[in-house]
Amino acid sequence: MTANDLVIVLVVAGASWLLIHVWRTLISKTLNQKAPPGPPGLPVLGHLHMLGKLPHRNLYNLSQKYGPIMSLRLGSVPTVILSSPAAVELFFKTHDTVFASRPSTQAGDYLLYGTKGIGFAKYGAYWRSARKLCMVELLSAEKVKSMAGMRREDVRLFVESLRKAAAAREVVDITDKTVHLIEDMTCRMLFGKSRDERFDWSAIVHDMAEDLGTFNISDYIPYLGALNLQGLTKRFKVTSEAVDKILETILDDHEKNAGNGYKENERDFVDVILALKKNSAGTHEQLARNIDRSHIKAIVLNLLFGAIDASPTAIEWTMSELIRHPRVMKLLQEEINNVAKDCDFVEESHLSKLEYLDMVIKESLRLHPVSPIIAPHESTEDIVIDGYHIPKKSRVLVNIWALGRDPRFWSENVEEFVPERFKSSNIDLLGQSFQLLPFSSGRRVCPGKHWGLLTLKLVVAQLVHSFHWELPCGMSPEELPMDEFFGLSAPRANHLLAIPRIRLS
Helix, strand or coil: HHHHHHHHHHHHHHHHHHHHHHHHHEEEEEEECCCCCCCCCCCCCEEHHCCCCCCCCCCCHHHHHHHCCCEEEEEEEEEEEEEHHHHHHHHHHHHHHCCCECCCHHHHHCCCCCCCCCCCCCCCCHHHHHHHHHHHHHHHHHHHHHHHHHHHHHHHHHHHHHHHHHHCCCCCEEEHHHHHHHHHHHHHHHHHCCCCCCCCCHHHHHHHHHHHHHHHHHHHHHHHHHHHHCCCHHHHHHHHHHHHHHHHHHHHHHHHHHHHHCHHHHCCHHHHHHCCCCCCCCCCHHHHHHCCHHHHHHHHHHHHHHHHHHHHHHHHHHHHHHHHHHHHHHHHHHHHHHHHCCCCCCCCHCCCCCHHHHHHHHHHHHHCCCEEECCCCCCCCEEEECCCCCCCCEEEEEEHHCCCCCCCCCCCCCCCCHHHHHHHCCCCCCCCCCCCCCCCCCCCCCCCCCHHHHHHHHHHHHHHHHHHEECCCCHHHCCCCCCCCCCCCCCCCCEEEEEEEEECC
């Protein structure tokens, strides 16, 4: 495309925006519709330029001026930003059904098989059936508990590798180590065995998280999509083709093994979902009639991506805060000593007795939510909430990062890591307390919340119980950088590096 062609496209886009904007304004005034307050935007772009590299922080600053229910226009898409617990409760408890769907995005279409998974599927019968399958066969509290033996084996191997590093006084990349641990755990849950060295899922998931978290101008100004101004389309295609090839190999391997015969108790999640097409009767009859191979790959990929992207991020942030706060680290070690007694291994049965660990995890997730802005919701009908008109097809973004800093719920030292603020608190992490929503809430609450929270507590407890941790190169705790990188999740901008020193023989 020549420079003249680009100018023509932009002029046409600007004129189109102006006509649409004037039309919407006239209609709104005629119908006496009041939109939520928001800053003035630009032609065509709307408020896209205000998002910046760390949208959760910029949107939080805007909400201090325009309020907890704020209206933005991202390109041509009307968008509502929620920044207070009361606002989120209105949208995702009182009016949850209206906002339970997801918008289509170019990244989701390419990387997650569109709406065929569970994370980005439209709200409806298929999504309900697919979610039910994942809960019944993999993610229910009962199923998660039944896999305790596998987790124990993986964590023991993890600790042994760290013991060797401690003996050699080596610097450990905690971020990298925990990513591979979670990858092993997840692959065993889904595929029946630890990660296959042929497939580097952690690298793939990292790239996907970055792509899915990018504000893609094609999603918000569709008539600019053909220009591919950000160069994302080619990247999406390359990644999706590589992922699809790996998933095909995994499904082929499972089908081959099934053909050779196996015992019922040897079946993993992929075996269960592949068997649906052969036996459409039973618990998941409705889903079995409506899925093909691409649906199966989408569901498996969603589960794999969700686990490997989220859990390591939560672990690295929690360990970062513990290393920065030796007082808190010491108190947590003392609590684990008292509960675990002479055990060198923290059992899952110990976790419910570790009250201070629970406070530490809550405080870490308050300050560093894995997804500072949860995946967008989309309204399925026109609705008036708190006096504001929200049109159909509006996107709704919840700023989880802002919820953890609402002065009406948190004390003045809101930016400080103080686990004791949760002492004698009944704040819940699983979606019922709207001031702290690491797993979201409502119908779209994270289906893997039980597994994620259990894994986070288990790994952090073991890292703290087995080792003392020092920063490399004589760095003091106060000097540890705490910058984040924004994608679909918000991990540390730089990997967490530390030197383990054995506490328990």
